[in-house]
Amino acid sequence: MARAGITKARLAAVGAELADELGFERVTLAEVARRCGVQTPSLYSHVSGTAELREQVTLLALEEMADRAAEAVAGLSGKAALTGLANSYRDYAWQHPGRFTASAAAATLTAETAAGSAGPRHARFTEAVLRGYAVDPGARVHAVRMLGSTVRGFITLEMSGSFDHSSPPADESWAQIIHGLDTLFRSWPAAPGAELPSPRAEDAR
Amino acid sequence: MARAGITKARLAAVGAELADELGFERVTLAEVARRCGVQTPSLYSHVSGTAELREQVTLLALEEMADRAAEAVAGLSGKAALTGLANSYRDYAWQHPGRFTASAAAATLTAETAAGSAGPRHARFTEAVLRGYAVDPGARVHAVRMLGSTVRGFITLEMSGSFDHSSPPADESWAQIIHGLDTLFRSWPAAPGAELPSPRAEDAR
DNA sequence: GACTAGAACCTATTGTTATTAGGTTTTAAG
DNA sequence: CTTAAAACCTAATAACAATAGGTTCTAGTC
Numbered sequence: 001m002a003r004a005g006i007t008k009a010r011l012a013a014v015g016a017e018l019a020d021e022l023g024f025e026r027v028t029l030a031e032v033a034r035r036c037g038v039q040t041p042s043l044y045s046h047v048s049g050t051a052e053l054r055e056q057v058t059l060l061a062l063e064e065m066a067d068r069a070a071e072a073v074a075g076l077s078g079k080a081a082l083t084g085l086a087n088s089y090r091d092y093a094w095q096h097p098g099r100f101t102a103s104a105a106a107a108t109l110t111a112e113t114a115a116g117s118a119g120p121r122h123a124r125f126t127e128a129v130l131r132g133y134a135v136d137p138g139a140r141v142h143a144v145r146m147l148g149s150t151v152r153g154f155i156t157l158e159m160s161g162s163f164d165h166s167s168p169p170a171d172e173s174w175a176q177i178i179h180g181l182d183t184l185f186r187s188w189p190a191a192p193g194a195e196l197p198s199p200r201a202e203d204a205r
Numbered sequence: 206m207a208r209a210g211i212t213k214a215r216l217a218a219v220g221a222e223l224a225d226e227l228g229f230e231r232v233t234l235a236e237v238a239r240r241c242g243v244q245t246p247s248l249y250s251h252v253s254g255t256a257e258l259r260e261q262v263t264l265l266a267l268e269e270m271a272d273r274a275a276e277a278v279a280g281l282s283g284k285a286a287l288t289g290l291a292n293s294y295r296d297y298a299w300q301h302p303g304r305f306t307a308s309a310a311a312a313t314l315t316a317e318t319a320a321g322s323a324g325p326r327h328a329r330f331t332e333a334v335l336r337g338y339a340v341d342p343g344a345r346v347h348a349v350r351m352l353g354s355t356v357r358g359f360i361t362l363e364m365s366g367s368f369d370h371s372s373p374p375a376d377e378s379w380a381q382i383i384h385g386l387d388t389l390f391r392s393w394p395a396a397p398g399a400e401l402p403s404p405r406a407e408d409a410r
Numbered sequence: 411g412a413c414t415a416g417a418a419c420c421t422a423t424t425g426t427t428a429t430t431a432g433g434t435t436t437t438a439a440g
Numbered sequence: 441c442t443t444a445a446a447a448c449c450t451a452a453t454a455a456c457a458a459t460a461g462g463t464t465c466t467a468g469t470c
Contacts, residue, residue: 003436003447025230030427041429042448050428106365123371141373142381145359148367149382150351153358157350160311166328168346176347176394177354184385208418208465235456246458247419255457 004038008046011036012056019057019098024105027054027098058106061099062118065092069125077132079182085129086151086178093155100155130185139189147181209243213251216241217261224262224303229310232259232303263311266304267323270297274330282337284387290334291356291383298360309361335390344394352386 014035015027022031029050033040047053065088072088073081093100106119126144135143154177157163163170219240220232227236234255238245252258270293277293278286298305311324331349340348359382362368368375 006447028427029429038447039449040427041431041450044429045447104361104365106367139381141371142378145362145368145375145378146355146382146385149358149362150355151358152362153354153356154350156309156361157354157357160309162311162353163350166346170350173347173350176344177351180347180351180389180393184389188385189381211418233456234458243418244420245456246421246460249458250418 004036004042006036006038006042006046008056011043011046011053012060015053015057016060016096016099016102019102020096021098024054024057024098024101027057027102029053054102054105057099058102059118061096061103062106062122064096064099065089065103066118066121066125068092069122073125073129077129079178081129081132082147082182082185083178085125086147086174086181089151090155090158090174093159097159100159104152104156133185133188135185135188143185143188146184150177150181209241209247211241211243211247211251213261216248216251216258217265220258220262221265221301221304221307224307225301226303229259229262229303229306232262232307234258259307259310262304263307264323266301266308267311267327269301269304270294270308271323271326271330273297274327278330278334282334284383286334286337287352287387287390288383290330291352291379291386294356295360295363295379298364302364305360305364309357338390338393340390340393348390348393351389355382355386 011032014032018027018031018035027050029043029047030040032053033043036043043053047056068088068091069085072084076084123144126147127140130140130143130147133143154174158170158174163173216237219237223232223236223240234248234252235245237258238248241248248258252261273293273296274290277289281289328349331352332345335345335348335352338348359379363375363379368378
């Protein structure tokens with residue numbers, strides 16, 4: 001019988017499809033093996049277990065998102081770049097919900113793994129967009145973090161259906177929020193700095 | 206032998222502890238049963254399965270978070286209220302990471318279940334904070350959504366360690382971001398409306 | 411104080427996935 | 441053609457989820 005031609009990359013691809021179809025949590029060695037026409041234990045020659053399989057899907061998603069982000073901001077600046085970048089993530093999430101979920105699990109990736117290439121790329125694009133605004137370089141990190149937080153937070157909430165039961169469609173809020181970020185970034189930092197953050201409760205890390 | 210005195214509420218409590226200790230995904234019927242000194246199948250008298258067990262943990266977390274949010278904004282308005290509300294969520298996440306994760310799964314809850322009480326409560330508090338700003342009532346939803354997105358997004362990224370490998374501590378960004386939101390809400394809506402959202406790619410939902 | 415209905419809990423069993431161990435076959439290099 | 445590594449397999453163990461079908465406790469009733 002001919003070999004299936006399994007590769008770590010191929011497993012990631014199959015896992016990614018699986019994630020979009022059934023949800024990231026159902027990306028399972030058994031199901032991937034089934035789709036590859038191979039027995040489950042055979043996969044252990046290519047990945048160390050379920051954890052690594054999912055990790056590969058996460059990396060795949062991060063790369064794809066970075067590719068799209070790159071296209072989305074190419075040649076643009078200011079609000080156009082901001083909108084392009086944000087939309088590229090949102091579009092990706094709707095087209096590949098499972099992969100988007102996977103990308104959110106980037107958390108658990110070891111520093112080196114994540115730093116492979118996708119991690120830095122995302123950071124670079126976001127920074128590039130912010131560089132278009134006259135944000136003080138020292139304060140840019142904060143703006144970068146806010147952009148990332150808001151975009152990821154919105155998409156997550158939207159996809160989880162949180163906006164489905166209140167009246168104005170999410171699209172409207174999305175436009176307003178991007179406009180809000182644009183406005184904010186035009187005169188960042190809003191707070192010159194001195195002001196201390198309200199510290200978290202004592203027992204927290 | 207004395208009965209264990211299992212209750213749906215007790216299962217939720219044990220599940221919540223488990224979530225904080227081992228992570229939400231490890232909230233399992235088997236482990237909960239073990240901690241209650243009971244056989245796994247016995248739990249089926251109280252919950253319909255793993256899904257409902259986790260759902261109960263989610264509801265517990267939502268209620269707890271709403272309680273804290275209520276305390277946090279009591280008697281405050283403007284930036285103080287905004288800060289208090291945002292911090293209450295962040296503090297909770299650090300003190301109960303598993304429950305916070307669970308609360309993010311509120312997505313999958315059916316409308317009625319979620320609407321039980323916690324859902325509307327959160328919405329009310331956020332709206333109350335925004336009411337302190339002179340936001341046009343019609344545009345308030347957008348501000349509410351932005352606040353929710355940014356706060357949840359930031360906390361998620363922070364807890365997943367995304368900010369651990371770039372220089373300024375997350376606390377600083379948190380303060381700046383809250384200040385930014387405060388600034389933004391003072392003159393919301395930034396965009397009077399007409400402007401259309403850049404539509405998502407066609408094949409998306 | 412025994413009687414009974416229902417709740418609370420149990421054992422047994424099946425199916426699914428993960429993982430390890432230890433072959434066998436294909437492929438490709440020399 | 442030989443051979444060594446890679447690719448794949450079968451067998452077996454362990455854990456969790458879930459269903460089926462008891463048994464025992466407990467509360468309310470006569």
